Amino acid sequence: MKFGTKAIHAGQEPDPTTGAVMTPIYQTSTYWQKSPGDHKGYEYSRGTNPTRKALEDCFAALENARFGLAFSSGMAATDAVMKLFKAGDEVITGNDLYGGSYRMFTKIFANYGIKFHFIDLSDPEVIREHLNDNTKLIWIETPTNPTMKIVDIEAVAAIAKANNVLLAVDNTFASPYLQTPIDLGADIVMHSATKYLGGHSDVVMGALMLNDEELYQRLWFIYNSCGATPGPQDSFLVLRGLKTLHLRMKAHCENGRAIAEFLKSNPKVDKIYWPGFEDHPNHEVAKKQMRDFGGMISFSLKGADLAATFQLASSFKVFSLAESLGGVESLINHPASMTHASIPKEIREAAGVTDSLLRLSVGVEDIEDLLEDIKQAIGA
Known part of the structure; x- marks a missing residue:
């Protein structure tokens, strides 16, 4: 089944009661049981809900995974992954990381004895220098937020598997339309589903997708026990948003390319980060693992x-x-004072997140209007 068809149909069946084509919003906290333990797989909506289950099955299908889990935010999904580990365990991750992830790793889980190594992952071989018997996870973003560094997922996966280490990929910037890390060897894929998956800035949600059943059961236990699961209304909104993901991503990519090329040709622009340029670091890796280069600049x-x-x-x-x-x-964003404000200045600047850096999330408006807006703001 092709991507666009999966986005519209995966995980969804006509409602058995009414025949409704759209998955109903099952607005219930609990479920009737014929006798204790005699139920249809649904007991209490913190753990399972039919609307959320349809969404999770669609999540899994889009990432070519067996299992999907929906969380109340991307950070809740990240939190669940980190709860797989214990004091003394070590995690290797990038030095160009979303500020919320950096804050969680350094301010919360480091306090529980988990050690984090923040390194430049542009060359996967550098990972080997930080591997030891305590290494349990490699956590990567690609493209990274906000300097669009490209990490070779397949190469990192090979290193992880050879050393019996889990690999988790934050695929938020690319979406499964542009790349599917499971196919490249990742164990876990994470999304802030608030972003491209939902696509309409009207819901906050996170997601995990994976293949290994034992790992899925461990994460489901955390998911159910800790309870950071979304309600049926939010699940319905993201499920609806997914139906146009392939159409939206095409438009994001087309507009992103036009704006990136305009900015690169503008003499007032100093630096520009977009993986579609041939001179962008690891552009060839991006070409290999991505289907297009996205709308983040x-x-x-x-x-x-x-x-x-x-x-x-x-x-x-x-x-x-x-x-x-x-x-x-x-949208336009100033990472240093907004999304990455929690990272100390010297650390974020060393990774390229300077006070003069701006980040664009290019939408699907008419490209002429977007270009005119940029021209009036910075000058032609």
Whole structure:
């Protein structure tokens, strides 16, 4: 089954009671049992809900995985993965990481004795220098947030498997439309489903997809026991959003390419980060593991200080200054003061997240309107 067909149909069957084509919103906290333990797989909605189950099955299908789990946020999904580990365990991850993940790793799980190594993953061979008997997980983003570094998933997966280490991939920026890390050897795929999967900036949700049944059961135990699961209304909204994921991603990619090329040709632009350029680091890896290059772009202007960057970020009319990404509307973000503010200045700047960097989430509006907005903000 092709991607677009899966996005519309996977995990969904006509409602057995009414024949409704759309999955109903099962707005219930509990379920009738004929006798104790005699139920149809649903007991209490913290653990299982038919609307959420349909969504989870669709999640799994889109990532070519066997199992899917929906969480109340992307951070809740990340939290569940980290709860697989104990004091003394070690995690290797990137030095160009979403600020919320960095904050969780350093401010919460480091306090429980888990050690994190933040390294440049552009060259997977560097991972070997940090492997030891305590290494239990490699956690990567690709493209990274916000400097769009590309990590070779297949190469990292080979290192992980050879050393009996789990590999988890945050696939939020790419979406399963652009890359499927399970096919490249990843054990776990994580999404902030708030972003491209939901696609309309009206719901907060996270997701995990995986193949291994034993690992799925361990994560499901955490999922059910700790209870960071979404309700049926949110599940319905993301399930509805998924039906147009393939159409939206095509438009995001087309608009992203046009804007990236315009910015690169503008003499006022200093640096631009977009993996579709041949001179972007690891562009060949991106070509190999991605189907297109997406609608996320970061850039800075020549000679812009913090005040000038703030002024620029506030001068757009179609792009909204806001956190998040992946919605149908275009957004502009200042990572240093917004999404990555929790990372100490010297650490984020070493990874390229400077005060002059701006990040665009290119939406699906008419490209002429988006280009005109950029022109009026920074000058043609």
